Amino acid sequence: MPANLPPDYFEAERKYKQASTVAERIAALEDLMATVPKHKGTDHLRADLRRRLSQLNMEAIEQRKRKGGGRDSLYNIPREGAAQVALVGFANSGKSSIVANLTKATPVIADYPLSTVLPCPGMMPYEDIQLQLVDLPPIPNETTDGWVSGIMRVADVLLIVIDLMEDADIQMELILDQLGKWNIRTERPKEGEPRALVKRALVAANKKDRPGSPENFEKLKAAYGSRYPMVALSCLKKDGLEDLKLEIFRLARIIRVYSKPPGKDPDLSMPYTVPVGSTVMDVAEKVHKDFVTKLKYARVWGSAKFEGMRVERTHVLKDRDIVELSM
Ligand SMILES: Nc1nc2c(ncn2[C@@H]2O[C@H](COP(=O)(O)OP(=O)(O)OP(=O)(O)O)[C@@H](O)[C@H]2O)c(=O)[nH]1
Numbered sequence: 001m002p003a004n005l006p007p008d009y010f011e012a013e014r015k016y017k018q019a020s021t022v023a024e025r026i027a028a029l030e031d032l033m034a035t036v037p038k039h040k041g042t043d044h045l046r047a048d049l050r051r052r053l054s055q056l057n058m059e060a061i062e063q064r065k066r067k068g069g070g071r072d073s074l075y076n077i078p079r080e081g082a083a084q085v086a087l088v089g090f091a092n093s094g095k096s097s098i099v100a101n102l103t104k105a106t107p108v109i110a111d112y113p114l115s116t117v118l119p120c121p122g123m124m125p126y127e128d129i130q131l132q133l134v135d136l137p138p139i140p141n142e143t144t145d146g147w148v149s150g151i152m153r154v155a156d157v158l159l160i161v162i163d164l165m166e167d168a169d170i171q172m173e174l175i176l177d178q179l180g181k182w183n184i185r186t187e188r189p190k191e192g193e194p195r196a197l198v199k200r201a202l203v204a205a206n207k208k209d210r211p212g213s214p215e216n217f218e219k220l221k222a223a224y225g226s227r228y229p230m231v232a233l234s235c236l237k238k239d240g241l242e243d244l245k246l247e248i249f250r251l252a253r254i255i256r257v258y259s260k261p262p263g264k265d266p267d268l269s270m271p272y273t274v275p276v277g278s279t280v281m282d283v284a285e286k287v288h289k290d291f292v293t294k295l296k297y298a299r300v301w302g303s304a305k306f307e308g309m310r311v312e313r314t315h316v317l318k319d320r321d322i323v324e325l326s327m
């Protein structure tokens with residue numbers, strides 16, 4: 001059933017999209033809701049708007065709770081967990097759907113473009129650790145690009161979301177171009193190219209349930225598959241989500257290390273997460289600052305030549321190593 005929205009609606013929607021603070025957004029959204037006629041054809045829309053309003057109300061409460069919480073803190077997502085992953089893509093590609101499927105967060109998901117107006121973080125469990133995903137509004141968009149690109153700049157990894165209902169390789173090209181305009185690159189600049197901020201990126205090609213998507217994905221793979229890890233998935237059918245989690249973990253390039261006090265069992269419930277290539281000393285510093293000066297010896301189970309071998313503080317650890325640190 002068509003929604004048949006009155007002209008008032010579109011005017012109110014324009015104001016809503018332009019509102020920048022939470023308070024302005026709440027007011028604009030209430031005005032917008034008042035313009036929507038109540039009938040079967042607008043059921044979904046009204047439900048979506050109500051959901052957005054309750055989310056905004058919650059955000060307003062959070063904002064008030066946070067000391068010194070101003071406009072800036074709304075757009076500044078503190079990094080939590082082992083890595084921060086920012087979602088990048090065009091409107092409607094399914095960024096919010098991915099965050100909703102991989103975390104407990106509840107971003108707005110809707111079939112109209114620009115449904116996401118604020119960053120929405122969520123924690124993605126992966127085995128025994130958690131990685132943070134940050135849902136973002138689509139790019140490019142004049143009103144949000146400033147803070148959206150700001151979040152991308154500090155994220156550890158970019159998750160580029162491609163919509164397999166549209167030309168996948170062209171989308172990819174346009175997204176990389178757009179990132180380039182902010183001087184963000186996903187590959188090291190070659191000799192002679194200008195310096196840029198380099199971010200690791202992977203590709204989630206969403207809506208693989210749609211007809212024509214396998215061919216579209218093949219085209220994307222042919223053009224970019226050698227440069228980026230790629231996963232085709234369907235949020236709708238919940239297909240490919242585990243593969244995506246694994247690729248995100250891989251690209252985060254972190255290892256888990258379990259610490260063990262001398263003579264005791266290791267604490268396997270809470271790994272320390274450190275970048276690939278980290279040494280015994282890097283982990284020791286995280287366990288306790290005193291180890292910096294007082295570490296007497298370390299023994300390692302896992303990556304050492306034999307189990308429980310004493311190693312140098314410069315020994316490079318591997319994922320799932322157990323380290324015994326002694327002062
Ligand atoms: N067929 C199909 N539709 C999907 C899939 N994932 C998401 N959608 C639909 O695509 C639309 C957009 O999804 P969102 O998750 O809101 O997309 P978004 O990228 O967050 O959109 P913006 O916030 O506007 O940028 C919604 O109607 C979803 O239900 C999928 O795997 N298959």
Ligand SMILES: [Mg+2]
Pocket residue numbers: 095096097107108109115116135136137
């Ligand atoms: Mg969204």
